[in-house]
Amino acid sequence: MSNNDSPIKSTGLHIGEAAPGCKKTDPMLVIDHVKKSFGGLTAVDVEHLEIPKNAITALIGPNGAGKTTLFNLLTGFDTPDTGAWEFLGTSLSGVPSYKVAQMGQVRTFQLTKALSLLTVLDNMKLGSKNQVGESIFRALFPGSWRKQDAEIELKAIELLKRFNLDAKQADFAASLSGGQRKLLEMARALMTDPVLVMLDEPMAGVNPALTQSLLGHVLNLKKEGMTVLFVEHDMHMVRHIADWVVVMAEGKVVAEGPPETVMNEQAVIDAYLGAHQDTDLGVVTGRISIIDQEKDK
Amino acid sequence: MDWGTIINNTLAGLLTPTTIAFALAALGLAMHFGFAGLLNFGIAGFMAIGAYGYAISVLTFGFPWWGGMIVGIIGSILFAILLGIPTLRLRGDYLAIVTIAAAEIVRLLFLTTAFTDVTGSADGLFGYNNAGGFTNANPFPPGSYGWGPWTYNSETLWVLTFGLGVLAVCVWFLWALMRSPWGRVIKGIREDEEAIRALGKNVFAYKLQALIIGGIFGGMGGIIFAAFANVSPGVYVTSITFFIWTSLLLGGAATIWGPVIGAVIFWTLQAFLSNILPELALAGILPVSGTQAATLRFVLVGIGLMLLVIYRPQGIFGDKRELTFVK
Ligand SMILES: Nc1ncnc2c1ncn2[C@@H]1O[C@H](COP(=O)(O)OP(=O)(O)OP(=O)(O)O)[C@@H](O)[C@H]1O
Ligand SMILES: [Mg+2]
Numbered sequence: 157m158s159n160n161d162s163p164i165k166s167t168g169l170h171i172g173e174a175a176p177g178c179k180k181t182d183p184m185l186v187i188d189h190v191k192k193s194f195g196g197l198t199a200v201d202v203e204h205l206e207i208p209k210n211a212i213t214a215l216i217g218p219n220g221a222g223k224t225t226l227f228n229l230l231t232g233f234d235t236p237d238t239g240a241w242e243f244l245g246t247s248l249s250g251v252p253s254y255k256v257a258q259m260g261q262v263r264t265f266q267l268t269k270a271l272s273l274l275t276v277l278d279n280m281k282l283g284s285k286n287q288v289g290e291s292i293f294r295a296l297f298p299g300s301w302r303k304q305d306a307e308i309e310l311k312a313i314e315l316l317k318r319f320n321l322d323a324k325q326a327d328f329a330a331s332l333s334g335g336q337r338k339l340l341e342m343a344r345a346l347m348t349d350p351v352l353v354m355l356d357e358p359m360a361g362v363n364p365a366l367t368q369s370l371l372g373h374v375l376n377l378k379k380e381g382m383t384v385l386f387v388e389h390d391m392h393m394v395r396h397i398a399d400w401v402v403v404m405a406e407g408k409v410v411a412e413g414p415p416e417t418v419m420n421e422q423a424v425i426d427a428y429l430g431a432h433q434d435t436d437l438g439v440v441t442g443r444i445s446i447i448d449q450e451k452d453k
Numbered sequence: 454m455d456w457g458t459i460i461n462n463t464l465a466g467l468l469t470p471t472t473i474a475f476a477l478a479a480l481g482l483a484m485h486f487g488f489a490g491l492l493n494f495g496i497a498g499f500m501a502i503g504a505y506g507y508a509i510s511v512l513t514f515g516f517p518w519w520g521g522m523i524v525g526i527i528g529s530i531l532f533a534i535l536l537g538i539p540t541l542r543l544r545g546d547y548l549a550i551v552t553i554a555a556a557e558i559v560r561l562l563f564l565t566t567a568f569t570d571v572t573g574s575a576d577g578l579f580g581y582n583n584a585g586g587f588t589n590a591n592p593f594p595p596g597s598y599g600w601g602p603w604t605y606n607s608e609t610l611w612v613l614t615f616g617l618g619v620l621a622v623c624v625w626f627l628w629a630l631m632r633s634p635w636g637r638v639i640k641g642i643r644e645d646e647e648a649i650r651a652l653g654k655n656v657f658a659y660k661l662q663a664l665i666i667g668g669i670f671g672g673m674g675g676i677i678f679a680a681f682a683n684v685s686p687g688v689y690v691t692s693i694t695f696f697i698w699t700s701l702l703l704g705g706a707a708t709i710w711g712p713v714i715g716a717v718i719f720w721t722l723q724a725f726l727s728n729i730l731p732e733l734a735l736a737g738i739l740p741v742s743g744t745q746a747a748t749l750r751f752v753l754v755g756i757g758l759m760l761l762v763i764y765r766p767q768g769i770f771g772d773k774r775e776l777t778f779v780k
Binding site for chain 1: 626629630632633634635636637638640641643644645647648649650651652653654655656662666707
């Protein structure tokens with residue numbers, strides 16, 4: 157894999173000016189007025205957002221911006237207070253999470269969910285859709301599912317090879333390292349033959365070497381015709397692979413656009429620096445000195 | 454001390470209708486807890502419904518014995534659905550609370566004098582094995598069968614044969630299910646149901662199916678118990694639930710044979726303790742009275758359960774590797 161070449165970016169994704177809520181030429185997800193509050197806190201308040209098809213979209217924003225909550229809402233793991241959204245033209249409001257996944261919109265979790273006491277191979281096989289043997293009646297007749305199961309196994313091993321996990325296939329998932337679990341979760345999601353892959357911080361806690369290959373995998377997904385929406389804090393990574401970047405802050409979409417331009421926008425800088433845009437970034441990360449400054453005021 | 458009697462009674466405990474009944478109930482818990490991760494503390498309720506369903510439909514509604522048993526099974530299915538629909542969407546510990554309460558409600562409903570005509574209240578029910586024709590269905594001519602501690606009259610032999618047959622079918626059923634892709638989903642749900650949902654599986658439906666299957670096994674346990682003894686509300690108390698839990702954890706919760714062997718070990722041990730403890734008291738070795746000595750075994754069961762959970766949570770037959778990763 158040639159990770160050092162810069163990947164080919166998809167362009168011409170949007171119509172008109174790249175601004176929050178701008179139209180896309182070919183949207184996969186269309187989100188309207190989606191709002192979610194936890195008590196008094198508005199975690200997500202998205203007016204309008206479209207996710208382009210067959211492209212890699214990064215969802216960025218400071219901690220607590222509402223990225224994970226938006227993921228939960230879009231995949232049916234949480235219900236919004238108001239709002240509607242469409243996936244390939246089908247309304248998904250009120251659709252339970254498992255049906256969302258069956259439709260081809262599959263997600264991973266920020267806190268990895270490896271199925272610890274199942275083998276790596278079983279983890280993978282679980283991802284496959286429309287398994288005959290998963291119906292309780294046909295499960296009793298191995299003749300009805302054995303062949304399909306063998307095919308699924310081949311596919312799983314193939315994918316595990318790609319993710320360098322094939323040597324671990326007989327081990328319990330619990331024995332994997334944190335980074336390997338991230339890989340397994342992503343590979344398992346791919347077993348569902350998704351149309352839209354939503355990855356919540358796929359690179360968090362993964363070492364640089366593995367990050368390189370993970371990036372390669374994400375790029376491959378696009379090559380294979382899938383659409384990727386991922387949350388990430390590492391700006392280098394976002395710049396490297398994303399075709400489109402959506403920036404959230406305090407629940408709202410504050411900016412979107414191609415990575416080269418969007419990151420220089422004032423709204424984005426404001427979002428990351430909060431009320432302290434006049435202070436130096438170094439001071440913001442060193443929180444103590446801010447508190448000191450505020451005391452001084 | 455009369456070692457001969459003690460050993461004889463202990464060995465007899467290896468194979469009794471009671472052992473089979475509790476093996477079935479433990480198999481149900483293995484489905485619920487070991488494989489699906491459902492904390493069911495109301496297995497005694499499932500047994501009670503199986504037993505009463507059988508006895509009542511024979512005595513009150515004149516069903517034949519097999520029809521009564523089918524009613525008992527349908528009763529356990531309905532009980533599983535009734536428990537599952539409101540609770541399976543909640544977190545696991547809520548199911549535990551609801552099941553323990555529901556089992557008590559069931560027992561008290563059978564105990565209350567309001568329905569004495571049907572349930573016999575505190576006296577329980579008897580005579581249904583004759584009335585329903587179960588006794589007559591016995592293929593074994595009267596006589597004495599077996600040898601040594603395992604000497605049975607033809608009635609006991611019939612219950613044993615019938616019970617073993619049912620147990621064999623249930624064990625096969627559980628084994629066949631758990632090796633299938635259905636079983637894989639169930640085990641996945643035990644590990645993390647959100648992850649399974651994210652893969653497009655209807656977790657609620659699977660959990661309800663698991664609750665029903667385990668409930669049927671529990672109900673069958675109650676039926677086998679009723680086929681041998683009378684139906685009495687005093688049997689289906691919460692402590693029975695914990696005996697079954699002990700059997701399950703002893704053998705290994707996430708195994709097929711574990712619950713069966715666990716139940717055998719548990720009831721053999723019970724037979725041993727209930728024989729030896731009063732003898733020890735009588736001989737002056739234990740500083741307690743005979744009746745106190747008999748209850749002492751329940752204290753020992755409690756201690757045993759604690760030690761088991763702390764030091765060998767995967768049970769005797771559990772996968773050793775699992776121990777390394779117990780959450
Ligand atoms: N279940 C919940 N109950 C109450 N508040 C919640 C809940 N989930 C999220 N929040 C709040 O909603 C806001 C958005 O959280 P969210 O997890 O979506 O942030 P995020 O953008 O994913 O952040 P990070 O980059 O740290 O993962 C936070 O202020 C958080 O405290
Ligand atoms: Mg998050």
